[in-house]
Amino acid sequence: MPARNRLAFWTCAAVLALALWTSGAATPVYPLYSADWHLTPILTTSIFAVYPLVLVVVLLVFGDLSDTVGRRASILLGVAAQIVGVVLFAVAPDVVWVLVGRAFMGLGVGLALSPATAKMIDIAGPAASARTGAISTASTATGLVFATLVGGALVQYAPFPLHLTYWVLLGAELVVLVLVWRLDRDRDPAAGRWRPRGISVPRSLWGAVVAAAVCVSASYALGGVVMSLGASIGKQLIGTDDAFVTGSILALSMVVIGVVALVSRRIPLVVATPIALVATGLAFTALVAAASTRSLALFLVFCVFAGVGYSLFFAAGLQIVGRFAPAHHRAGTLSAVYLAAYLVQGASALWLGAEATAGGLQRAVDLGAPVIVALAAVALVFVLLLARSSRGGAASSAAGEAASEA
Numbered sequence: 001m002p003a004r005n006r007l008a009f010w011t012c013a014a015v016l017a018l019a020l021w022t023s024g025a026a027t028p029v030y031p032l033y034s035a036d037w038h039l040t041p042i043l044t045t046s047i048f049a050v051y052p053l054v055l056v057v058v059l060l061v062f063g064d065l066s067d068t069v070g071r072r073a074s075i076l077l078g079v080a081a082q083i084v085g086v087v088l089f090a091v092a093p094d095v096v097w098v099l100v101g102r103a104f105m106g107l108g109v110g111l112a113l114s115p116a117t118a119k120m121i122d123i124a125g126p127a128a129s130a131r132t133g134a135i136s137t138a139s140t141a142t143g144l145v146f147a148t149l150v151g152g153a154l155v156q157y158a159p160f161p162l163h164l165t166y167w168v169l170l171g172a173e174l175v176v177l178v179l180v181w182r183l184d185r186d187r188d189p190a191a192g193r194w195r196p197r198g199i200s201v202p203r204s205l206w207g208a209v210v211a212a213a214v215c216v217s218a219s220y221a222l223g224g225v226v227m228s229l230g231a232s233i234g235k236q237l238i239g240t241d242d243a244f245v246t247g248s249i250l251a252l253s254m255v256v257i258g259v260v261a262l263v264s265r266r267i268p269l270v271v272a273t274p275i276a277l278v279a280t281g282l283a284f285t286a287l288v289a290a291a292s293t294r295s296l297a298l299f300l301v302f303c304v305f306a307g308v309g310y311s312l313f314f315a316a317g318l319q320i321v322g323r324f325a326p327a328h329h330r331a332g333t334l335s336a337v338y339l340a341a342y343l344v345q346g347a348s349a350l351w352l353g354a355e356a357t358a359g360g361l362q363r364a365v366d367l368g369a370p371v372i373v374a375l376a377a378v379a380l381v382f383v384l385l386l387a388r389s390s391r392g393g394a395a396s397s398a399a400g401e402a403a404s405e406a
Contacts, residue, residue, distance in 0.1 A: 004184075009123045011179045015075055015116040016136055017143035018176050019109045022082050023051055024147030025169050026089065026098070027250065028155045028243045032162055037095050041361075045353025047095070048224075050102040051109070052346035056339055058110030063335025066115030070187030071122070071331070072180065078112025079177045081105075086173055090166035114334040119186075121322045121330060130265045133318035137261035137311055144223075144254040146172075152247020161243070207389060208324035209333055211382040213340035215273070216317035218376040220345040222280060222310045225287075225352065225368065226253055226303070249296075249303060256307025261315050269316050273383045276312035279305045280376040284369035291365045313379060317341075320386065348372070 026033075030044050066074035081104050088101030117136055124132045154165040264272060283305035290298035317337055325333040348368065356364040 005123050008183055009120055011183060012116040012120045013135055013139040014176050014179065015112055016139040018172060019113050020140040020143030021146045021169060022086065022105050023109060024144050025151055025165060027148055028152040028247045029162060029165065032155065039095065041356040042353045043095065045349045047098055047102055049346045049349040050099055051106040052342035054103045054106030055110040055342045056346065058107050059335045059339040062111060063114065063339065064332035066118065066331045070185060071115040071119040072183045072186050074115040075112045075180050078108045079173060079180055081111060082108030083170065083173045086166050086170045090163050090170060114331045114338060117318065117334050118331040130319050132322055133315040134261045134265035136318050137315040138258040141254045141258035141261065145251050148247040148254060149251040152244040155243040157244065205325060205333060207386055208320050209336050211386040212317040212320040213337045214379040214382050215313045216337050216341040217344040218379045219310045219313035220341040221348050221372045221375055222306050224345040224349045226250060226306055249300065252300065253303040253307040256304050257311040260308050260311035264312060269319060269383055270387050272312045273316055273380045276309045277376045277380045280309035281373050283309055284373055287365055288369050291362045309376065316383060
């Protein structure tokens with residue numbers, strides 16, 4: 001790969017990391033918002049859920065934008081919107097500013113996430129879909145580590161705990177904005193003018209889109225539990241208000257995500273997804289037990305297995321898109337996948353927040369665990385069906401070629 005392509009590839013990986021850092025930046029601050037602004041769990045999870053719900057609308061309207069205007073232009077717009085959201089968080093005097101800032105974060109990530117992922121696949125090629133999926137997953141995990149670990153340290157030990165973490169994030173946003181600005185202009189002159197028409201996926205890709213969407217949805221549902229309720233659950237189990245300690249525990253899950261993504265990239269989909277299902281089941285078994293017994297050790301077990309499940313499901317979804325979607329439909333296909341995943345994440349966060357408000361965290365965990373494990377099982381079924389149909393298509397094609405040669 002030429003040096004310029006390598007720089008572009010890793011710039012897009014940085015965009016993915018930044019997107020997840022932005023999405024998780026408020027996680028260590030949620031307990032402070034709750035205490036200082038007297039928020040209920042449903043309001044706290046609403047701050048989290050505004051982001052994926054706005055992002056869903058953006059994906060519906062602008063999902064294929066970069067297939068027309070170019071990856072670079074769409075990513076620039078996305079990073080700029082993220083900057084607006086981060087600034088609003090940095091100066092927020094009350095929850096209204098935070099909710100508006102969260103909406104801008106959703107707008108920015110919605111504009112940048114699909115084209116950045118698509119450009120990585122464009123550069124590396126479909127043959128390297130497993131490697132690209134692994135690096136994409138590790139990049140998102142890196143962003144979440146910064147959100148929980150660096151954010152936790154700044155909230156706990158630095159001045160201005162409600163605001164400083166966002167000023168640090170803003171510095172990273174500006175650096176990445178400069179890197180994206182330096183990317184080659186990549187608009188296809190033959191693409192014509194863009195107009196809002198929703199996400200368009202060819203009928204031939206529906207099977208791959210559904211399989212990828214359910215995989216990423218299972219991944220994001222796991223991540224939603226960790227990021228929206230994890231700090232509150234961890235705080236109860238640890239019995240401390242130290243945001244760095246809580247952030248460090250949550251970061252364990254993110255580190256596991258990155259490590260598993262890099263070491264498992266050669267594992268076939270039909271092997272990786274059953275492992276992901278088992279890991280998801282073990283994760284929620286540990287979480288239910290941790291919540292009922294107030295065991296920190298079991299919560300750590302949850303973080304580890306949740307990281308394994310998240311990593312394998314997310315990488316599987318991206319690998320499916322990289323393998324099956326052609327370049328001119330790649331951003332639209334990825335947008336359809338992310339759309340489903342963020343709908344699931346936003347809905348699950350709001351639902352679990354409402355249950356936690358009504359009956360406590362234990363009730364939310366008890367109700368949410370079987371639903372998310374069931375979603376993981378559905379993901380496995382769709383992956384196996386896709387693999388079976390792919391083998392059947394390959395066999396038919398080979399038979400046709402043999403017949404024509406005869």
